[in-house]
Amino acid sequence: MNTTIDINDVFRGSVAKAHGYVTAAELRGPRFRRLFQDVYVPAHVPVTHELRCRGAALIVPKEAVLTGRSAATVLGVELAKPYDPVEFVVPEAHRFGPIKGIHVRRTEVKPKESRPWNGIRIARPWRIALDLVLRLSPRVHGWVRRLRIAVPDLDAFVRSGRVTVTKLRRTWRGRRNRGIRLARAALSMVDPRAESLPESELRVVLRAGGFDPIPQYSITRKGREVARLDLVLEDTKTAVEYDGRWHRSRRNIRRDKARRKRLMTEGWNFVIVTAEKLAGDHRRILEEVRRAQFRRGLPGTSRSRRCRVFSARAANSSSGG
DSSP states (O other): OOOOOOTTSOEEHHHHHHTTSOOHHHHHSTTEEEEETTEEEETTSOOOHHHHHHHHTTTSOTTOEEOHHHHHHHTTOOOSOTTSOEEEEEOTTOOOOOBTTEEEEEOOOOGGGEEEETTEEEEOHHHHHHHHHHTTOSOOSOHHHHHHHHHHHHHHHHHTTSSOHHHHHHHHTTOOOTTHHHHHHHHHTOOTTOOSHHHHHHHHHHHHTTOOOEEEEEEEETTEEEEEEEEEEGGGTEEEEEEOGGGGSHHHHHHHHHHHHHHHTTTOEEEEEEHHHHHSOHHHHHHHHHHHHHHTTOOSOOOOTTOOSOOHHHHHHOSOO
16 A cells, blocks of 8 residues: 555545645545545546556555556556546455446466556556456457457557567466456457557457458559558458548548549449447448448458458357447
């Protein structure tokens, strides 16, 4: 437990009161904002996830290890929003919580898997990556749904350069954690070429249907890139692109429309997936891709020998939308 007192930063209310820095009335007033039970910050300080991680570090056991999306965000890979639960693992011998706003998993965690941080410990990058997936166990959602969450997180973390796929394969080898089968499946799908979380999720959806898409596909002429497509089924010249809210400005809509129209004259076929579509049943997206290919008189699916994680039958029978 960290007992350092600085009422201009995050601090424990009980400790500050005991040393005469504040009164109970002041803590209840407009001057301070409560982050967690007995943890406060001046009201004018912007709340970030990193700030809440430092606040949580004041009240968790010293053996607690910050990990998962929280640790990734502290390291500069912003996977957690400001008010998302702060994620910790603690050795199985320790009990803590529950405390609102803090999520704790009791599991085996070795000293070499973390390092000191703000009076507690923070997971090392390869352990952070592992917990990005293990946090999804025990099973709440179906297999496809969990991979749609896990793979984008891993893509972003690997893309940051904090860890490599080779390192993850080596350090995860032989582990028997609950959820390790899901972790290995997610790792087999990691591709740091993806440039956004939704794009990664859409790639998982396509893999669920038996497709093998290439991310960030570059079209060049005379050695110069003239277009870049989010995801491509190369053998059928089908581009599957994600249009998020950023694409909805008039300027971007006009630019995307002109680019796609030009490429369609060159034989490209487009399927556009919006945020609303991606949030829905993934099987509808797969059916749209199959219809788009059928209109061209092409096979309904594009299978690859490398697509080992999914089958169309498994995807269609999965309960995870």
